[in-house]
Amino acid sequence: MRYLIIFFLLISHLSVSQDRSQWSRGSGNSFQMPNMLVKGKLVDTDSNEGLSYATISIVTEDSILISGGITDENGKFQVEINPQKMMQKIRSERKNRNVGRDLFAEITYVGYKSKKIKIPFDNENRQVDLKNISLDTDATALDEVTVRAEKSSLELKLDKRVFNVGKDLSNKGGTAEEILENIPSLDLDIEGNISLRGSQSVRILIDGKPASMMGFDGPNAFKQLQGNEIDKVEIITNPSSRYSAEGSAGILNIILKKDRLKGLNGSVNINTGFPTQNGVSTSLNYRKNKFSVNASINASQRETKGGGFTNSDFFLSDTTYSSRVDRESVNNSLSFGGRFGFSFFPNKNNIFSLSFGTRISSRNGDNNNDYIDYNSIGTQIGTSNRSENSTRDYDNYNYNLSYTKNFSKRGHNLKLNFSWSDNVSDNEGNYIQTLPRTNRILEQRTKEDGDRYDQNIRMDYTYPFNENKGKLEIGYKRDYDKMNSNYLVEQLFNNGTSSEEWRKIPPSNSYEYFQDVNALYFQIGNQSGKLSYQLGLRFEDTNFFAELTETNEITELKYSNFFPTAFLTYEFSDKESIQLSYSNRLRRPRFWDLNPFYGLGDSRSTYTGNPFLEPEITDSYEIGFLKEFNSGNFYVGTYYRYTTDNIERILDVNDDGYSVFKPINLGFTNAYGIELNGSIDYNKWLRTTGSFNFFQSETEGDYNDQNFYVKSYSWRTRLNNNIKMFNEKLEGQITFDYRGPSESTQGKNLSSYGIDLGLSKDIFKNKKGTISFTARDITKSRKRRYERGGKEGDNFFTVGEFAWRRNQEFRISFQYRINQNKRRGGDRSYDSSGFEGGDAIF
Numbered sequence: 001m002r003y004l005i006i007f008f009l010l011i012s013h014l015s016v017s018q019d020r021s022q023w024s025r026g027s028g029n030s031f032q033m034p035n036m037l038v039k040g041k042l043v044d045t046d047s048n049e050g051l052s053y054a055t056i057s058i059v060t061e062d063s064i065l066i067s068g069g070i071t072d073e074n075g076k077f078q079v080e081i082n083p084q085k086m087m088q089k090i091r092s093e094r095k096n097r098n099v100g101r102d103l104f105a106e107i108t109y110v111g112y113k114s115k116k117i118k119i120p121f122d123n124e125n126r127q128v129d130l131k132n133i134s135l136d137t138d139a140t141a142l143d144e145v146t147v148r149a150e151k152s153s154l155e156l157k158l159d160k161r162v163f164n165v166g167k168d169l170s171n172k173g174g175t176a177e178e179i180l181e182n183i184p185s186l187d188l189d190i191e192g193n194i195s196l197r198g199s200q201s202v203r204i205l206i207d208g209k210p211a212s213m214m215g216f217d218g219p220n221a222f223k224q225l226q227g228n229e230i231d232k233v234e235i236i237t238n239p240s241s242r243y244s245a246e247g248s249a250g251i252l253n254i255i256l257k258k259d260r261l262k263g264l265n266g267s268v269n270i271n272t273g274f275p276t277q278n279g280v281s282t283s284l285n286y287r288k289n290k291f292s293v294n295a296s297i298n299a300s301q302r303e304t305k306g307g308g309f310t311n312s313d314f315f316l317s318d319t320t321y322s323s324r325v326d327r328e329s330v331n332n333s334l335s336f337g338g339r340f341g342f343s344f345f346p347n348k349n350n351i352f353s354l355s356f357g358t359r360i361s362s363r364n365g366d367n368n369n370d371y372i373d374y375n376s377i378g379t380q381i382g383t384s385n386r387s388e389n390s391t392r393d394y395d396n397y398n399y400n401l402s403y404t405k406n407f408s409k410r411g412h413n414l415k416l417n418f419s420w421s422d423n424v425s426d427n428e429g430n431y432i433q434t435l436p437r438t439n440r441i442l443e444q445r446t447k448e449d450g451d452r453y454d455q456n457i458r459m460d461y462t463y464p465f466n467e468n469k470g471k472l473e474i475g476y477k478r479d480y481d482k483m484n485s486n487y488l489v490e491q492l493f494n495n496g497t498s499s500e501e502w503r504k505i506p507p508s509n510s511y512e513y514f515q516d517v518n519a520l521y522f523q524i525g526n527q528s529g530k531l532s533y534q535l536g537l538r539f540e541d542t543n544f545f546a547e548l549t550e551t552n553e554i555t556e557l558k559y560s561n562f563f564p565t566a567f568l569t570y571e572f573s574d575k576e577s578i579q580l581s582y583s584n585r586l587r588r589p590r591f592w593d594l595n596p597f598y599g600l601g602d603s604r605s606t607y608t609g610n611p612f613l614e615p616e617i618t619d620s621y622e623i624g625f626l627k628e629f630n631s632g633n634f635y636v637g638t639y640y641r642y643t644t645d646n647i648e649r650i651l652d653v654n655d656d657g658y659s660v661f662k663p664i665n666l667g668f669t670n671a672y673g674i675e676l677n678g679s680i681d682y683n684k685w686l687r688t689t690g691s692f693n694f695f696q697s698e699t700e701g702d703y704n705d706q707n708f709y710v711k712s713y714s715w716r717t718r719l720n721n722n723i724k725m726f727n728e729k730l731e732g733q734i735t736f737d738y739r740g741p742s743e744s745t746q747g748k749n750l751s752s753y754g755i756d757l758g759l760s761k762d763i764f765k766n767k768k769g770t771i772s773f774t775a776r777d778i779t780k781s782r783k784r785r786y787e788r789g790g791k792e793g794d795n796f797f798t799v800g801e802f803a804w805r806r807n808q809e810f811r812i813s814f815q816y817r818i819n820q821n822k823r824r825g826g827d828r829s830y831d832s833s834g835f836e837g838g839d840a841i842f
Helices: 002-018 083-093 176-181
Strands: 036-044 055-060 065-070 076-081 103-108 115-119 127-135 154-157 160-163 186-188 194-196 202-206 230-236 250-256 263-274 277-288 291-315 320-347 350-374 380-406 413-434 441-464 471-493 501-504 509-528 531-548 553-573 576-587 605-607 616-629 632-644 647-653 659-665 668-683 686-703 706-725 730-739 742-744 747-749 752-763 769-776 784-789 796-803 809-818
Touching: 036 103, 055 076, 065 076, 065 083, 103 127, 115 127, 176 186, 176 230, 194 202, 194 250, 277 809, 647 686, 647 784
Parallel strands: 036 127, 202 250, 605 659
Antiparallel strands: 036 076, 055 065, 055 103, 103 115, 154 160, 160 230, 186 194, 230 250, 263 277, 263 809, 277 291, 291 320, 291 796, 320 350, 350 380, 380 413, 413 441, 441 471, 471 501, 471 509, 509 531, 531 553, 553 576, 576 616, 616 632, 632 668, 647 659, 668 686, 686 706, 706 730, 706 742, 730 752, 742 747, 747 784, 752 769, 769 809, 784 796
């Protein structure tokens, strides 16, 4: 009976609506007019092929934008128009009341002549099929349009910031690590650990999947990823329940370059520079009808010279002395990588994709440490030297299968994804040390081999339940990691005879662990007028096991958590909006946080993991305002995070003066901050993007009967200016970044800054080639300067400086584009809004 009543109400509603004039002003509350619909197909005049991703705009006679959309892979489009909203917009924007009431479809497509078609709506015909619409190529524009579309290097959205690093001239030929150093709100410490807004609790993804699945895990992992493979970087500081709760500070998603152009296209990139840095990469894409294939291969060779010093005073139980350590390092690395992807889409409702990737890398390193010791009155009492020669080989193989099912209703879909990876590593080190005062030679060697298996299973279902952006989302995810590491340390003993023998010594051991996380999530969102909301709840069950096999030390953790999220957005207009958000998140200890073994390169200090770490939990609050205008955009936001069982690295110095840096669970942290991001095009030849982040943190906790408390203020800013010169034939860029000083639980991190320059010029017919020149850190000031200790309860005070790259870097890069001089499409970029789902069309 209920359905029968609804049917008669619908019939009577349609009858009333059809009696009203299409442009009647009547009361919007007394009846609801059915939506109007216009559809059709866009084709090339000569080939009659469908034109994908073209822009369709529905406008009035006086150019008021009513609605719009884009064509699908086959050139088809379908645009709905809400009559009530249309009339409201016309009344608010129309200045001349005598303008006609007709609607038009404006069609724009780069490389083709635009077209404007009148839509023959009337009272009886509220669904119009424009059939096939032919577009003619614009011969005068083809030579001027290249694949390098003018897209802002910074795109601001309330839930994330998107940095289009592919346009940044200073990134040409560099590494991923160099790119991440230049991203606002991100920071890399002297060990290469990545922080977001001052916190290392950030989840790092590549194309929406854990970075470890592609072989990038641990400090300095991103030295092996070439920068020209990266298209953009997304930062989500307050993710919804759809995303993993891992990462208290948020999510960093690195999106690799892909192409969705039809036909055969690709590019070749070559770079060289000083200090030695050579690289070559090529990618090819083929897309036709119902399938697409892409493949890429790259190789790089780099030499990195780094180093620094520390001056330390030690106040031990039986003596007081000082020490200076000068460090020099030279690393030569080779990296080879490749990716292959295939997608099959028999129709718009079904998409099948598979991909395979591999990365093989090796690194040879030479490190040298000189030690000079002084007594309490400054007299030199001894010198020694320790040198290290090391090799590291790492192989990664990753696989992905995905399926997307689109149902008839727009936005109604089911996504399935299965990914897994295998990683194998082999590290060897040889150490020679001259001991102070005796000049005796000490020889040691290490060997570490490990393997890791990662698995990711994900299912996401989305159901839109009304026309006001209302949707329901549910899903399941499993993350499974298993790792084994065998660490052998040997020392050469003479025993006073002519025979020598290598003997096993501590800290030799084997470390095994696995982590299994199963998650379910639910979230619902809706919009009413200018107000929209989204509420979500995520449940994660964690099972963790770790064992030091030789010493039989076992860590076993099982815990379950609920993670609520909430978002509230108010749109003042289509270009101004404000959002309030909340999320509950955690940071699980990562492998390098837990693994107790590190190299023996420094006889006075080392970094080690803590196999007994527990996860930290964070409540995160944020409010942000976004303003977009014709020549740019602007975002300002403020945030607050409260973290318990905070994971901090503590420097512990024993009675022999040996320093150990290790992570511990230390009390709580309050963190506050204000962030500003924006970009502006002053004119067609000058564009500026900038960012400013000010934050305060307060940390307190106890460790080894010592209280640690620090309240720190710091700030970071970055300014990027792009200049087009000589009638836009030459593009220049200058970038300045500054990191302010900050306090830590045991000392200070001092300020640093850097300046980068870049030049770029298109060459060859149709601008198929581009040659670029980059100079990084031209002032040689991008160094990590720090102070440690000196507080009550500390038995040491250290001042130090370190830089992974001690020299300026100069690079020349060349890119040649294959069949990409004509930009046959609108936005070709990979839509990462559903990342962690693996639904990209390769």
